[in-house]
Amino acid sequence: MVASEYRRRRRELMRMMGPDSIAILPTAPLHIRNRDVHFPYRPDSDFYYLTGFPEPEAVCVLIPGRKHAEYILFNRERDPHKEQWDGARAGQEGACEIYDADDSFPIGDLDDILPGMLEQCERVYFAMGCNPDLDKRLPEWINHIRCESRSGSQGPIEIIALDHYLHEMRLFKSRSELKIMRKAARVSSSAHKRVMQACKPGVWEYQLEALFVRECAHQGGKSQAYPPIVGAGPNACTLHYIDNQDQIQDKQMLLIDAGCEYEYYASDITRTYPVNGSFTEPQRQLYELVLAAQLAAIAKVKPGNHWNDPHDAAVRTVTRGLIKLGLLKGTLSKLIKDEKYKTFFPHRTGHWIGMDVHDVGDYKVDGAWRLLEPGMVLTIEPGLYVPAGTKGVAKKWWNIGIRIEDDVLVTKAGNEVLSKDAPKTVDEIEAVMAVTHVG
Ligand code: GLY
Numbered sequence: 454m455v456a457s458e459y460r461r462r463r464r465e466l467m468r469m470m471g472p473d474s475i476a477i478l479p480t481a482p483l484h485i486r487n488r489d490v491h492f493p494y495r496p497d498s499d500f501y502y503l504t505g506f507p508e509p510e511a512v513c514v515l516i517p518g519r520k521h522a523e524y525i526l527f528n529r530e531r532d533p534h535k536e537q538w539d540g541a542r543a544g545q546e547g548a549c550e551i552y553d554a555d556d557s558f559p560i561g562d563l564d565d566i567l568p569g570m571l572e573q574c575e576r577v578y579f580a581m582g583c584n585p586d587l588d589k590r591l592p593e594w595i596n597h598i599r600c601e602s603r604s605g606s607q608g609p610i611e612i613i614a615l616d617h618y619l620h621e622m623r624l625f626k627s628r629s630e631l632k633i634m635r636k637a638a639r640v641s642s643s644a645h646k647r648v649m650q651a652c653k654p655g656v657w658e659y660q661l662e663a664l665f666v667r668e669c670a671h672q673g674g675k676s677q678a679y680p681p682i683v684g685a686g687p688n689a690c691t692l693h694y695i696d697n698q699d700q701i702q703d704k705q706m707l708l709i710d711a712g713c714e715y716e717y718y719a720s721d722i723t724r725t726y727p728v729n730g731s732f733t734e735p736q737r738q739l740y741e742l743v744l745a746a747q748l749a750a751i752a753k754v755k756p757g758n759h760w761n762d763p764h765d766a767a768v769r770t771v772t773r774g775l776i777k778l779g780l781l782k783g784t785l786s787k788l789i790k791d792e793k794y795k796t797f798f799p800h801r802t803g804h805w806i807g808m809d810v811h812d813v814g815d816y817k818v819d820g821a822w823r824l825l826e827p828g829m830v831l832t833i834e835p836g837l838y839v840p841a842g843t844k845g846v847a848k849k850w851w852n853i854g855i856r857i858e859d860d861v862l863v864t865k866a867g868n869e870v871l872s873k874d875a876p877k878t879v880d881e882i883e884a885v886m887a888v889t890h891v892g
């Protein structure tokens with residue numbers, strides 16, 4: 454992402470904040486896996502969205518209209534010894550020169566410097582409950598200022614949830630964000646296709662997971678946006694199955710829900726297919742139903758429709774289809790009203806997607822589903838799951854779990870499916886799986 458984009462975002466946020474205000478945003482903490490080993494570091498998305506600063510132990514401070522510096526970064530000092538172990542640090546000079554901060558201080562000086570900045574402001578924009586350390590320190594700083602009030606300083610009188618403003622900005626993707634999201638979806642789509650070609654009875658779920666991760670990394674998608682779900686047969690019926698530990702058996706369906714993160718933007722794609730490359734009749738019937746529901750939902754992704762329109766369309770299609778196949782009995786309207794479809798389709802049809810896989814942004818405004826607008830990106834992912842032993846359901850449907858998930862951009866004209874390169878129709882899947890790959 455170019456520096457000017459971060460600058461534009463900070464400027465926009467500061468314009469919304471107005472004068473006499475301050476925003477304080479810490480990045481994510483490092484998490485210890487065990488003893489000296491850390492989990493791979495991922496900055497906080499809100500922090501990164503405004504700074505592009507990748508290092509841990511940093512706090513971004515924005516003070517609109519402040520003379521000397523509006524954008525101040527508190528970050529780690531240079532330290533040749535530590536840098537030999539953990540890699541280069543930008544330090545205070547780099548914070549200004551590389552990352553565009555107007556001023557920068559060592560993170561260890563936060564307690565000394567920040568209260569002086571807070572003192573000048575009436576309103577503090579801060580996301581409470583996200584960083585236990587700052588949750589504790591912010592009231593201490595404010596109390597300290599109040600204790601000094603006889604010397605004339607009053608300090609902040611209001612703390613405002615920063616998330617609301619920032620998340621509304623993040624909900625609408627810019628041209629450069631969309632370029633990255635298209636790339637993330639393209640990389641994951643091609644990895645899905647590659648896994649489809651390698652899938653056959655006898656391979657292990659973790660082998661397909663490894664192949665997916667490798668294919669993404671090979672194309673620059675070095676991290677996964679979430680742990681891949683690779684489940685065959687009964688495992689496909691567990692919505693968030695991440696053990697990926699079983700050997701795949703002939704005649705099973707495989708569900709793979711996996712997406713890379715590319716330059717801090719997520720993709721989230723699910724494909725489901727018969728492990729031997731050919732659908733049995735019951736597998737095909739349920740698959741065609743989920744696909745019809747997904748296409749009906751995607752058709753509802755357009756400006757002016759509201760958030761729940763795609764879900765309503767999916768529920769209608771699924772319920773009608775389940776009646777036709779004999780899995781539900783009753784009238785369409787009554788079954789929908791009684792939510793009987795939830796036995797087989799227990800989740801919603803999607804979520805916002807962006808820097809976080811389940812991205813930020815309100816789904817309702819003033820109590821009503823919000824309208825879809827160009828620049829929003831969401832997933833469309835209906836599914837049907839029939840675990841063995843499901844009451845009143847013929848055995849031929851058991852152990853089939855199907856989800857089909859795409860990432861969809863709302864455009865002026867309707868929508869664009871970012872993950873369209875991942876094969877999806879029965880014919881496409883059977884054709885792709887008929888091509889055998891070596892290795
Ligand atoms: N991969 C998690 C989800 O589809 O929401």
Ligand code: MN
Binds near residue numbers: 834858
């Ligand atoms: Mn999803």
Ligand code: MN
Binds near residue numbers: 710721722723858
């Ligand atoms: Mn998913």
